[in-house]
Each structure stands twice: as C-alpha cells, then as structure tokens.
Amino acid sequence: MSASHISQGTVFLQSTNFIDAAYIVAFSLLIYGMTGLTGPRTAVRGNKIAAVGMAVAVVATLLRQHEFSGSGTVWLILLGVVIGTAIGVPAALKVRMTAMPQMVAIFNGVGGGAVALIAWVEFRHGFVPTTHPLAPGGYPLRVEIFELFGAIVGSVSFWGSNIAFGKLQEILPGKPIKLPGQSLINLALLTVAVASAVILCAGSHSQALFILGILVAAAVLGNMVVLPIGGADMPVVISLLNACTGLSAAATGLALGNPVMIVAGMIVGASGTILTNQMATAMNRTVPSIIAGGFGGAVAAPVGGAGTEGGTVRSTSAQDVAIQLSYARLVVIAPGYGMAVAQAQHAVRELERALEAKGVEVKYAIHPVAGRMPGHMNVLLAEADVPYDLLREMDDINPEFPRTDVTLVIGANDVTNPAANTDPGSPIYGMPILEVDKSAAVVVLKRSMASGFAGIDNPLFYDPKTSLLFGDAKASVTEITAEVQAL
Amino acid sequence: MNSLVIDIAVLVLAGFVGYTVISKVPNTLHTPLMSGTNAIHGIVVLGGLLLMAESSGVLEKVLLVIAVAFGTINVIGGFLVTDRMLGMFKSKPVVKDDPAPVPSGDES
Numbered sequence: 213m214s215a216s217h218i219s220q221g222t223v224f225l226q227s228t229n230f231i232d233a234a235y236i237v238a239f240s241l242l243i244y245g246m247t248g249l250t251g252p253r254t255a256v257r258g259n260k261i262a263a264v265g266m267a268v269a270v271v272a273t274l275l276r277q278h279e280f281s282g283s284g285t286v287w288l289i290l291l292g293v294v295i296g297t298a299i300g301v302p303a304a305l306k307v308r309m310t311a312m313p314q315m316v317a318i319f320n321g322v323g324g325g326a327v328a329l330i331a332w333v334e335f336r337h338g339f340v341p342t343t344h345p346l347a348p349g350g351y352p353l354r355v356e357i358f359e360l361f362g363a364i365v366g367s368v369s370f371w372g373s374n375i376a377f378g379k380l381q382e383i384l385p386g387k388p389i390k391l392p393g394q395s396l397i398n399l400a401l402l403t404v405a406v407a408s409a410v411i412l413c414a415g416s417h418s419q420a421l422f423i424l425g426i427l428v429a430a431a432v433l434g435n436m437v438v439l440p441i442g443g444a445d446m447p448v449v450i451s452l453l454n455a456c457t458g459l460s461a462a463a464t465g466l467a468l469g470n471p472v473m474i475v476a477g478m479i480v481g482a483s484g485t486i487l488t489n490q491m492a493t494a495m496n497r498t499v500p501s502i503i504a505g506g507f508g509g510a511v512a513a514p515v516g517g518a519g520t521e522g523g524t525v526r527s528t529s530a531q532d533v534a535i536q537l538s539y540a541r542l543v544v545i546a547p548g549y550g551m552a553v554a555q556a557q558h559a560v561r562e563l564e565r566a567l568e569a570k571g572v573e574v575k576y577a578i579h580p581v582a583g584r585m586p587g588h589m590n591v592l593l594a595e596a597d598v599p600y601d602l603l604r605e606m607d608d609i610n611p612e613f614p615r616t617d618v619t620l621v622i623g624a625n626d627v628t629n630p631a632a633n634t635d636p637g638s639p640i641y642g643m644p645i646l647e648v649d650k651s652a653a654v655v656v657l658k659r660s661m662a663s664g665f666a667g668i669d670n671p672l673f674y675d676p677k678t679s680l681l682f683g684d685a686k687a688s689v690t691e692i693t694a695e696v697q698a699l
Numbered sequence: 700m701n702s703l704v705i706d707i708a709v710l711v712l713a714g715f716v717g718y719t720v721i722s723k724v725p726n727t728l729h730t731p732l733m734s735g736t737n738a739i740h741g742i743v744v745l746g747g748l749l750l751m752a753e754s755s756g757v758l759e760k761v762l763l764v765i766a767v768a769f770g771t772i773n774v775i776g777g778f779l780v781t782d783r784m785l786g787m788f789k790s791k792p793v794v795k796d797d798p799a800p801v802p803s804g805d806e807s
Contacts, residue, residue, distance in 0.1 A: 243720070246720050246721070246736070249724070249728065249731060249732050250721070250724045250725075250728065251725075252728060255785045255788065256782065256788075259731070259778060259781045260782070262738070262778070263778040263782075266738070266741070266774055266778070269742065269745060270744065270745065273745045274748060276749070285752045288760055288763070289767060291764055292764040292765070292770075293767060295764070295768040295771070296768040296770065296772045296774075296775065297771055297775055299772050299776075300773075300774075300779070301776070301779065303772075303776055304776040304777075305779060309787075312734075312780070315776075316730075316737055319777050320773075322772045322773050323740050323741050323743060323770065325765075325766075325769045326741075326744065326767075326770040326773065327743050329747075329763070329766035329769070330746040330750060330763070332762055333750055333759050333766070334750065336756075336758075354703050450733070457737075457740045458740045461740045461742055462710060464743055466703075466706050466710065470746070470749065471709060472745065473742050473745055473746065474706060474713060475713040475716075476739050476740065477740055477742060478713035478714050478717060479713050479716060479717035480717070480739050481714070481717070482715075482716075482717030482718045483718075483720070484736060486717075486721050487732070580726055580729075585729075585733065586726075586729035586732075587726055587727060588730060590729070591731070591784055594788045603727060605725075
C-alpha cells in the first residue's frame with residue numbers, strides 16, 4: 213500500500229502542473245525579494261526571499277521526470293553544483309569589501325558564460341535536422357533565434373566581464389587600451405556574429421563553422437568592447453554587462469519555454485538597464501559614447517585652460533589639517549576610489565568619531581559614480597559602520613557646501629573637478645559634480661600629483677583655498693585622527 | 700494563443716515589473732541591488748539542469764557540467780556576497796557617544 217502511495221505522490225510531484233505551480237511560486241518570491249532590495253531595512257530579508265525563490269526553481273526543475281532517466285545525469289548535475297559551490301562559497305565569504313567590484317564582475321561573467329555554453333549545447337543537438345528524440349526534425353526557428361541571441365550576448369558578457377575583472381584586479385592596466393579604428397572593428401565583429409546567426413537560422417550545412425564563428429566573434433567583441441574603457445567608467449560597464457547577462461538568460465528562457473528564466477532574466481535586464489542609464493546620467497554621458505571608448509584615449513593631451521593654469525599647489529601637514537578640522541562646525545568628507553584602494557574606510561570612520569567627539573558635525577558626500585561600481589562608497593562606509601543617514605547623495609549635499617567649513621576629499625578626483633562646471637573645453641564639462649570648491653576650505657588627500665583615471669587635470673588643486681596632504685590615504689587619515697585626539 | 704506569444708507577453712510584463720520595482724532604489728543600495736540581481740540571473744543554471752538529461756556525447760556533458768558550475772557560482776556566490784554586504788547596512792544604532800565598534804557579523 214505504502215509503495216503505491218509513494219509512487220502516486222512521486223507522480224504528482226513530477227506532474228507538469230505541480231512543476232509549473234512551483235515555478236510561479238519561485239518567480240513570485242524572486243520579484244517579492246527584489247522589491248525588498250529597494251529599502252535598507254527590508255533588503256536583507258528581500259535577498260533571502262529571492263534566494264529561497266531560486267532554490268524553489270532549482271528543486272522544481274530537478275523534479276522533472278526525465279531528469280533522472282539519463283545514465284549518470286544526477287551525478288553530472290551534482291558534480292557541476294559541487295564544483296560551483298566549492299568555488300563560489302569561499303570566494304563570496306572571503307572577498308574583501310574593497311574588492312567587491314571585481315567580485316561582482318566575475319560572478320556576472322560566469323553567468324554569461326553559462327548562457328553561452330547552454331546555447332552551444334542546444335545548438336549541437338537541436339539545430340541540425342536529426343532524429344533526436346526530443347527534437348525530431350530540428351528545433352523551430354523561435355528556439356534557434358533566442359538561443360543564438362543568448363550565445364552572442366552571453367559570450368560578450370562573459371569575456372567583457374573577465375576583462376573588467378582584470379582591470380579592477382589590476383592584472384590589466386586600468387588605462388584605456390585602444391586600437392585605431394576600434395569602432396569599425398567592433399562593428400565588423402558584431403556583423404560576423406549576427407551574420408553567422410542568420411546563416412545558421414536559414415539552415416546551413418556548415419553548422420559547426422558558423423556556431424564557432426558566433427562564439428569566437430562574440431568573445432573577441434567582448435574583449436574589444438571593454439578594453440578601451442577607462443577605470444572611471446567601470447560603474448557603467450559592470451552594470452551594463454549585468455543587464456546583458458540578464459537579457460541573455462531571458463532569451464534562453466524563451467528558447468527553453470521556461471517561465472522562471474524568462475521572468476528572472478528580464479527583471480535583471482530591465483533593472484540593469486535602468487541602473488546603467490542612471491550611472492551614465494551621473495557622468496553626463498551616453499551609454500554609446502562610453503562604449504565607444506573612455507576619456508583617456510581621446511584626450512591624452514591635457515586640454516585647455518586647466519592644465520596651462522598650472523599654478524602652484526599648497527601642501528599641508530596632518531597637524532594643520534587636524535587643527536583645521538577640529539575648529540570647524542561642519543566638515544564634509546568626499547570619498548573616492550582612492551579611499552577604496554587604500555582601504556581607508558575604517559580609519560575615516562575613526563576620524564569622524566574623533567571629530568564628533570569634539571562637537572564637529574560630519575557628513576559624507578557620495579557621488580553616484582565615485583569608485584568602481586554603483587554605490588561602491590556606500591558599501592565601504594557601511595562596512596566601517598558609518599550610519600547611513602550620514603551619507604548624503606550629491607543633490608542633497610551640494611546646497612550644503614557653501615556653509616561647510618572644511619571639505620576633506622579622500623582619493624576622489626574627477627567627481628570633484630570644478631572644470632566640469634566652468635570649463636567648456638574640459639572632457640567632463642557638464643558632468644554633475646560634488647561642488648566641494650564652494651566650501652570655505654578644501655583639504656585633498658592624494659597619493660601624488662598624478663591625474664585621475666580620466667587623465668584630466670583638476671583645477672581644484674590649484675585653488676588658493678585648497679591644501680593637499682600627500683601620502684597613502686589610510687596613513688594620512690590615521691595621522692590626522694591621532695592629531696585631532698591629541699588636541 | 701500560441702505559446703510563443705504567451706512567453707513574449709510574460710517577457711514584456713516582467714520588463715515592466717523590473718522597471719517599476721527598481722526605479723526607486725536609493726544610491727545607497729546600488730551595489731547590493733546590482734549584486735542581488737546578479738545572483739538572480741544565475742537562474743540560467745536551470746537551463747543546464749534541463750539539458751543535462753538530453754545531452755549526448757562527452758563534449759556536451761562537459762560543456763553542461765561547466766555551465767552548471769558557472770551558474771552555481773553565480774547564484775550561490777551572488778546571494779552570499781549580497782547578504783554579507785546588506786548585513787553591514789542593517790539596523791545601525793546611531794550611538795555617537797560610544798566609540799566601541801559595533802560588531803558587524805562575519806567581518807574581520
């Protein structure tokens with residue numbers, strides 16, 4: 213009795229209706245989880261709910277009857293999952309918060325890689341009219357089109373993310389690497405990939421040649437698109453690649469007729485696109501112009517006014533800065549990538565506490581594209597336990613600069629460059645910036661006089677009310693804190 | 700209605716859902732949001748699972764094992780990293796007179 217009961221139960225669990233219902237539950241949880249991610253108080257729970265949704269989707273998929281029919285299928289799946297877990301879990305738990313941009317980039321890349329590989333397998337046993345039991349006479353055109361879209365976008369995303377990872381990890385130089393006629397080459401590569409896809413769909417006999425054409429052309433394209441992009445544009449690139457992987461996952465979902473993949477992929481595609489646009493807007497640039505190549509290549513020579521103005525800079529000592537800060541009423545800290553590189557966030561938090569103990573009001577000015585990924589500074593400061601109500605977004609803090617006594621710029625350059633407001637010849641003219649030059653005094657912590665990632669000179673440094681403190685950001689901040697506490 | 704039309708309808712609706720949900724996220728949460736959505740597109744792992752039983756030949760199986768491993772890295776790594784990041788944002792008591800650092804989970 214019990215045996216037949218179990219088998220009925222198993223049949224029920226494996227029925228299409230049950231699996232479809234589980235899929236609906238899964239994507240509802242994913243969407244509900246994502247809504248949670250929009251607020252700091254609900255975000256932790258939102259992320260967990262989304263993870264549960266993902267787990268439901270995976271379990272439901274594994275329940276499909278034929279999943280266990282193939283010899284060794286279970287073991288192969290298990291093998292993949294174990295390898296993935298063994299790599300992913302330690303990486304995720306050990307990564308330092310300062311290395312987060314490259315971590316996100318590489319996680320994004322493997323997602324794109326999975327899409328491309330799946331498309332490749334789909335192609336291998338589906339496109340040629342065969343007697344394959346699951347696809348007699350080959351797949352319909354809809355499957356082919358979506359799979360090929362996935363193959364192209366997925367491998368662009370995989371290779372592009374790897375290059376982004378290399379740049380952020382400083383395996384590759386952060387400066388733009390550009391070839392002459394880059395845009396034409398990219399266009400040619402895209403044409404090769406798309407043309408191969410069309411030929412495949414039209415039913416060619418040299419199938420293997422064209423699928424390789426697609427994968428190789430898309431791979432080279434991924435490299436070529438990201439290589440010329442400078443470090444300062446990384447927030448846009450990472451978020452764009454994220455959107456691409458999402459869209460390619462949705463395309464795979466369409467090809468396989470899997471609703472969870474369609475919904476989840478498309479949501480990521482949509483949200484990634486919004487985020488990309490927000491980042492680009494924050495730099496006053498369009499996404500195509502960023503893809504077409506970073507600042508550095510086009511404006512290698514220092515442009516106009518700012519550079520020639522080249523007055524003297526005033527350098528200062530930690531002690532002087534400490535005195536300046538201690539007697540201020542309002543101090544605004546403007547962090548940038550330099551703070552991340554020096555891992556100075558905890559030191560900065562200590563300085564903030566020391567100043568607050570002296571009755572100084574401290575706020576943080578966060579530029580939307582400061583750092584190397586969207587929200588980079590917020591994560592670092594949150595790691596250092598800075599309450600998030602002290603973090604002010606650009607539009608909130610800019611009106612406050614005129615009444616700020618001292619602005620402390622820590623490793624930020626382009627996002628504070630007043631040339632963006634004043635010098636029409638500057639390549640970043642029109643980009644919204646933190647108007648630190650409006651405050652009564654500015655202290656800039658800098659490693660050296662080298663220009664920022666964008667390679668643009670910053671007139672802020674030559675402003676008579678600006679003083680510079682050279683050295684490693686973390687060491688400088690620690691020194692200032694000690695001096696403040698000693699006062 | 701033919702199933703392709705339904706699927707594309709789902710796709711379009713999901714696009715709008717994504718747009719509505721995400722357009723009001725504060726800058727503070729951009730990184731967790733990105734890494735959270737990053738984990739969600741790891742859903743492609745389902746594709747690897749679905750195809751595994753249908754695959755034939757060593758090459759296909761190898762490709763799919765890699766795909767499943769990639770997808771798993773994407774999903775598990777993505778959610779864990781997001782959770783770590785968000786753990787730092789949550790319930791921060793604003794105690795200005797207490798210089799002792801608030802313990803923040805697994806951070807060192």
